[in-house]
Amino acid sequence: MAKYISINVVGNETSGLAGASALNNGVYLIPTDKITIVSQTAANVGLGQVKIIMDTQVAALDTYTITASTSASLGQAANLPVNTEGRLLAKAIQYAMSANPGGVISNVSPGNDQAAIPVRCYWRSCDLAAT
Numbered sequence: 001m002a003k004y005i006s007i008n009v010v011g012n013e014t015s016g017l018a019g020a021s022a023l024n025n026g027v028y029l030i031p032t033d034k035i036t037i038v039s040q041t042a043a044n045v046g047l048g049q050v051k052i053i054m055d056t057q058v059a060a061l062d063t064y065t066i067t068a069s070t071s072a073s074l075g076q077a078a079n080l081p082v083n084t085e086g087r088l089l090a091k092a093i094q095y096a097m098s099a100n101p102g103g104v105i106s107n108v109s110p111g112n113d114q115a116a117i118p119v120r121c122y123w124r125s126c127d128l129a130a131t
Helices: 088-098
Strands: 004-009 026-031 035-039 049-055 061-070 105-107 121-130
Touching: 004 088, 004 121, 026 049, 035 088, 049 088, 061 088, 088 105
Parallel strands: 004 105
Antiparallel strands: 004 026, 035 049, 049 061, 061 121
């Protein structure tokens, strides 16, 4: 298992998300040994959101909320189509966590949405909040 998963956020400033900024673009490294839950509820599938709940040193839980959108939604907030594969984004994170045995970093690629004509997805935000 990789020690970190990598989330590459692009186009945050044109995503239409509240608080979007070019400063939020870039690569986020998340330590896999602190991840306790990767969750994408049915309500969050269409929003393109997945939550990563972390167990921190201070016995508090922190949550990363990661949002994806398609290239077609640049410049506007747009929901991903509810897909037939279930929780596409959570599966991508879980796959990256188990990939690259003995490696240091594994990249999380959100893949394509499950619309009639699939479109490539991109990570648009990665926010950390204490829970």
